[in-house]
Structure formats: structure tokens, C-alpha cells
Amino acid sequence: xxxxxxxxxxxxxxxxxxxxxxxxxxxxxxxxxxxxxxxxxxxxxxxxxxxxxxxxxxxxxxxxxxxxxxxxxxxxxxxxxxxxxxxxxxxxxxxxxxxxxxxxxxxxxxxxxxxxxxxxxxxxxxxxxxxxxxxxxxxxxxxxxxxxxxxxxxxxxxxxxxxxxxxxxxxxxxxxxxxxxxxxxxxxxxxxxxxxxxxxxxxxxxxxxxxxxxxxxxxxxxxxxxxxxxxxxxxxxxxxxxxxxxxxxxxxxxxxxxxxxxxxxxxxxxxxxxxxxxxxxxxxxxxxxxxxxxxxxxxxxxxxxxxxxxxxxxxxxxxxxxxxxxxxxxxxxxxxxxxxxxxxxxxxxxxxxxxxxxxxxxxxxxxxxxxxxxxxxxxxxxxxxxxxxxxxxxxxxxxxxxxxxxxxxxxxxxxxxxxxxxxxxxxxxxxxxx
Numbered sequence: 001x002x003x004x005x006x007x008x009x010x011x012x013x014x015x016x017x018x019x020x021x022x023x024x025x026x027x028x029x030x031x032x033x034x035x036x037x038x039x040x041x042x043x044x045x046x047x048x049x050x051x052x053x054x055x056x057x058x059x060x061x062x063x064x065x066x067x068x069x070x071x072x073x074x075x076x077x078x079x080x081x082x083x084x085x086x087x088x089x090x091x092x093x094x095x096x097x098x099x100x101x102x103x104x105x106x107x108x109x110x111x112x113x114x115x116x117x118x119x120x121x122x123x124x125x126x127x128x129x130x131x132x133x134x135x136x137x138x139x140x141x142x143x144x145x146x147x148x149x150x151x152x153x154x155x156x157x158x159x160x161x162x163x164x165x166x167x168x169x170x171x172x173x174x175x176x177x178x179x180x181x182x183x184x185x186x187x188x189x190x191x192x193x194x195x196x197x198x199x200x201x202x203x204x205x206x207x208x209x210x211x212x213x214x215x216x217x218x219x220x221x222x223x224x225x226x227x228x229x230x231x232x233x234x235x236x237x238x239x240x241x242x243x244x245x246x247x248x249x250x251x252x253x254x255x256x257x258x259x260x261x262x263x264x265x266x267x268x269x270x271x272x273x274x275x276x277x278x279x280x281x282x283x284x285x286x287x288x289x290x291x292x293x294x295x296x297x298x299x300x301x302x303x304x305x306x307x308x309x310x311x312x313x314x315x316x317x318x319x320x321x322x323x324x325x326x327x328x329x330x331x332x333x334x335x336x337x338x339x340x341x342x343x344x345x346x347x348x349x350x351x352x353x354x355x356x357x358x359x360x361x362x363x364x365x366x367x368x369x370x371x372x373x374x375x376x377x378x379x380x381x382x383x384x385x386x387x388x389x390x391x392x393x394x395x396x397x398x399x400x401x402x403x404x405x406x407x408x409x410x411x412x413x414x415x416x417x418x419x420x421x422x423x424x425x426x427x428x429x430x431x432x433x434x
Contacts, residue, residue: 005033005069006168006200007057012066014052014223026052028223029066036167039194039201041211044220050204051172053220057202058091058170059083088113092161096173098153100145100160106132107141110159117164131159135189151182158189169193171203175210187213286317294331304328333365359387366426375413383413390427400424 014027027049034040034057042050055061057068059075068075070086078086087093100109110128132138135155137148145153154174161169171190175183191213193199203210211217212231219227290307293299299307308324310316319327363383367375375383386403389395395403404420406412415423 003036004072006036006071007034007202008032008067008069009053009057010067010069012053012056012068013064014049014056014061015064018064025223027056027063030223030225032057032218032225034168034200034202036200037194037198039191039213039215040203041214041217042202042204042220043206043208043211043217045206048220049223050206050220052223054170054172054202054204058093059086060093088116089164090166090168092164092166092169094154094157094161094169094171094174096176098145098157100153100156102145105142105144106137106148106156109145109156110163113160113164128159128163131162132156135159149182150178151185154178154182154186155189158186158193162193166199168200168202171201173204173206175205175207286312290317291331295335301328301332304331355388355391356384358391359384362387362391362427362430365430366423379408379413382408386413387427390431397424397428400427 009030009032012027012030016024016026030053042053044050056063107128111124114124129138132141137152137155140148140152175186190201194201215231217229218225290304294304305324305328308317308319308327309321312318390400401420401424404413404415404423405417408414
């Protein structure tokens, strides 16, 4: 059962310097829904509007038009004191720059959000100390922020965000100023807040290393959410952006490079990249457009082959006829194999699962194209298991390739390094078209 969103934006827009020649759209018609207990990452380059969206969703930044709804409350219609109350009780903020008060001790910084809550002083102190203990910095309670490392300061910031027990934690580039060790600690704590304490996490980052933490990733560019990617472990489906399947392998790499491309365009780019070596950018661009039409079903194989063969001047790609035929054949083979992953295979009296059959079919296809690879029955059985693990994302691309390259006696498949790499690339292309 899909829960109601805890935060929702409707056509959220924020425009600076309206009517001026330098008018700027910081946000433009953004529609996003955040569900309870989700971990959502807002990802994009500097200046794309991701932090602005976060502050608008918290109510700290006012929209030019549109609506922000938090727990069924329309932010734009609330008085300032009511918005402040939401930020005290329902949302905890974590900033890249920590925003700790330098003249207050660590303990007093954590207690600060409780000043306007009628609780006994000793109760506040106990709660703050419990949080500091949980985050491993109780020994620093009487120190001042400038006496702490960056990682310790950010843990104090997280403790402060948690003191009023909010249901939502918003983090704006929380590890931007930290070293790698402190980064791992802070990201681990945020993940724990989500999994153990069931907090909704909304994290802003420009760093693609952290995308796997999220249930969903919202890709932003020029003030707009241009794509939403749902990871396999996601609990809820968004109603605000059309759902896309988890992006894997080669598609994941391309999605990070081209965050504004649609899924079909990424698939075409992946397929063309797989087929091409010595082509110039203009030829590659035209090939991608043709392949995208074939993927979407706008053209059939014959039309695709004809466009490949037609001269560049006539709107074609200008390949030799034999090359055009070979390219068209390869595109269709890969699309057929990808189609296999979409549709259930029903064989009467078969004890094999759908996943088993898919793995076997893919293995047969890949080995048919690798005449130089001869494998034993043991290798074949292990390879089927390995392909299944990749199909359900139990292992990633690098792990798959590594196991192919490992000797049999070490639990691998026993391919040589070159064969392992080529085999992995072929599989990823098939998966990218699913």
C-alpha cells in the first residue's frame, strides 16, 4: 500500500529579479513527492537549484508561485510562527557549514532547539547527552565547536537536528567539508537514521558517489527535476514524475554524464557507444537518433537499415551497405535479448524459474557471440548463477567482471581478463535496454 506523501511540491517556482533583463529561474514548475521513511537524494551540478528546492520544501525559502505541502499543511498560507513551528518539530536541518554557535559548548548547541519547548532543564541535558553518546562524541560535550574536527562538528549538527525528534531530516551537502573517513561516518549515520530510526532523509549533493544510499534520486538541471531514478530497494513509488526502472551499469554512467537526457535517449546512446569506434561526433549523433527511434518502435528494422545506408546528405548515416546491415542486425539482437528480460517465459512442466530461464538464454546468446570461449559444465552452471545475481542487482558490474576473471578454484568462472571484460560489456548493454 502506497502511503501519502509527507512533503509535496506543486508547480513550485522561484524567480529572482522578475521583469529585469537578468531575471533568473531558480526553480521552475517543480513537482515532487516525498514519502514517509524514504531516503531521497537531490542530485545535480552547482547552481542547478537543488539546495533552493530543499529550503523551499522546508519552508525557509518562499516560492514565487506554486505550493509546498508538509503533512497536509499548505506552507504559503501559514503564518511565520506556524512555519517556524514546523521547523522546530517536524524538520531537522543539517548544513554543510555546520552553523554551530561558536560561543556555546557542544552540549548547549545540541540543546539550543529545545529552548522554546517547555521541558525541564535536566531532561533537555539528558536527552542531548544521550544523542552525543549515540553519535560517539559525548566526551566532547563541554568543548567549543572550534576545538572539534570537521567530522565531530557535523555529528554535533546531526545531534542538534535530532533533539526535537523530527520525522524529516534535510541535509544540504552535509559532507562537503569533510575528509573521506569523516564522510563515511556521517553518511553511515544518516543511513542509520533512515533504517533504524525510520526518519525521512532528504539529502542534497553534487557527488555521484552517494547515490546508492538513496531509495530515489531526483536529478536536477536549470531549476527543474529532469529525471527520477528509483533504486531497487525503494519502498514507495512517486506519483509526481513518471517512473523509471533502476539504471544499471553503462546506463548509470551515462545518466551521470547526461542528467538531462530521457531514458530512451540514454538507451540509444549506450547502444551506439557499444557499436561505434571510429566515427565523428556528428555521425554518432545521427546514429543515436536513428537507434532511439528503433528502441521506441517508431521505425522497424528495414527502415533503420535503410537510414544507416543512405547518404549523409539525404538524411542517412552514410554507412557501407554491409556495415549498415551488420549494425541493424546487432541492434535488433540486443533489443530482442532485452525484450526477453521484460516478458515472462512459460514452459509447461518446467521446474526452472523465470529467472533461471532468462539467465540461460542470455548466457547462450553471449557465448554464441564469443566463439573463442569454451566452457565446461561446471563453468556453465556457475555462469548461470552469476548472471542471475547480476540480473537482480545482487552484484554490480565490477563484481560481475571480477568473478568472471577469477579462477574456478577461487570461486570464479575462469575467463581471461579480456574475455571477462567483453562478456561484461555485452551483458550491460542488454541490461541497459531492458
